[in-house]
Amino acid sequence: MRDVDERNLAAGLAAAAEEAPEPSLDADRLLGAADRRRRRSAVLVGLAVGLAAAIVAGVATLVGVLDDTEDRAPDVTATGVAPSSAAPEPVQLPRLDEGELYVMSRAAGDLGLGQYAAVFTNLRTDDCRCSVTVFLTDLGQKGAFLAAMVAREPLINSTHVLFKQGARPRAECRSLATTIGNGLFAGGLPFRVYSVSPTIECSTIEVGVDDVRAAQAYFDGPDNRWRQEGLALTALPGEPAQAY
């Protein structure tokens, strides 16, 4: 199979580059566009920060999150106090295209599985298609995490990256879910277990069962040998896996 000689290619590229048209870049136009771009970003950041200030009264450190009533784990402030549940309406960020969401998710995922594995729980692309939420066990590192994302992918608009509290690191979460799942599937319980899965922030293990009342009573009672600090077991209606 044919191949191009690398020296030819380098020479060819240098020659081809000379064919580029003369640029007509104007400093004033560039700066004007840059200032408009920065003002747009500042408005979005200001809205998010203002919302956080309304939620967290009297706390110096602001957590830049949007309230999401579906999340089970509360957003914990620097003082360890969960914010009031009577939160104002969340402010919707502009929708992003799939490419931008992909780039953000990829950067966050790479960092979470690598350099930040000790504090990374999970991430999700939010239903609004306007943001990516990263779950960290140590929200004090969100600034560094965000800076690392932007260093990795300069195109990322940081106002569309949100952070929420994770209960435990991903590896620990998976190990815990596996241990609990193996124990529950072993049987000997007053109900049948069909599925075991942690919630996205890993504060809860959701167990699909045939008898929700019996299962929840067990999980809340003294016989639950998987009871531990900071972990809830929740029974949900489940179904047996379908054979293909």
Next chain:
Amino acid sequence: MGDRRESVAEFVAARGRALTRYAYLLCGDAAEDLVQEALVRALARRRQAPEDPQKLEQYVRRVMVNLVIDQSRRAARWHKALPRLATASDVRDASGEVCERLTLAASLAGLPPRQRACVVMHYYEDLPLAEIAGRLGCGVGTVKSQLHDARRALAEVWDGPRRPSGEAVETVVAVETVEAAGDPV
């Protein structure tokens, strides 16, 4: 503001041509749009005058590469701006023989964005494989593979640099790629 404007004007005067050439290899006739977009994004990150022109240029180049690689997934603006250039299949005659070879710029445009970016970064910008891998967020092996595939694709449609008279400078050499020992990692 005056300092900032002067710094930017100086930078554009000194490096605008080089950035446009780089952008031209990445995306063809949309080069100036690419340079402008990357510069706007770079300048939007700080209010002050750019401190280090070299760092600014490196940043702008990285942004341009990322924009081009993500072009297939991004909003319509970039898709509208990209030139539609002939591929080898467009110039084949009825018998299937290639009747016209393409210029390198046109050949590059036929490569997938990631391959094209690898070629430009390695053979034009002279970046080591490890740095390219870091910028693209992939392994060195992946970069080697991209370069290998790109060279083979180019060999099908480009027959090497030519003198102004049209005479070939060097012919395409049909050899297997030999991996250089001790590539920097």
